[in-house]
Amino acid sequence: MNVFGIGLPELAVIAAIGLLVFGPKRLPELGKTLGRTLKGFQSASREFEQEFRRAVDSVEAEVASADTSTAELTSAELPSADLPSSELARADASPAEHSPAAGAEPGSTAPAS
Known part of the structure; x- marks a missing residue:
């Protein structure tokens, strides 16, 4: 038996000292109180x-x-995965060809000068 690192011989010495200090009448009462306290600590x-x-x-x-x-996002198939590399290169270049020039007004197709 090993409770809190205290073996049976140490526990017997502690009980003997407790008997001498508190007397035989109060020792059972203190034992009950100690038992309740330990039970409360264990449940907490x-x-x-x-x-x-x-x-x-x-x-x-x-x-x-x-x-x-x-994993679902990384394993999802991308639409460009099935295209040949020549079409991918053309798809990458096409947005630059059709985007409005810097400084151009929205809705106008004329390049800014």
Whole structure:
């Protein structure tokens, strides 16, 4: 038996000292009080651990959801993936040819001079 790093011989010495200090009448009462206190600490510790585990599980679920969303986005097929490289080069160049010149008014097709 090892409670808080205290073995059976140490516990017997502590009990003997307690018996001498508090006497045989008060020792059972102190034992009950100590037992209730330890039980309260254990239940508070258990409750804290459960709450901590719930919080960690919640964060892990959010991270897993984010990883899944990221994987879905990166694995999604892009429309340009099926085009030959010559068409990709033409598609990259075409927006520059059709974009309005800098300084041109919206709606006008004449180049700015």
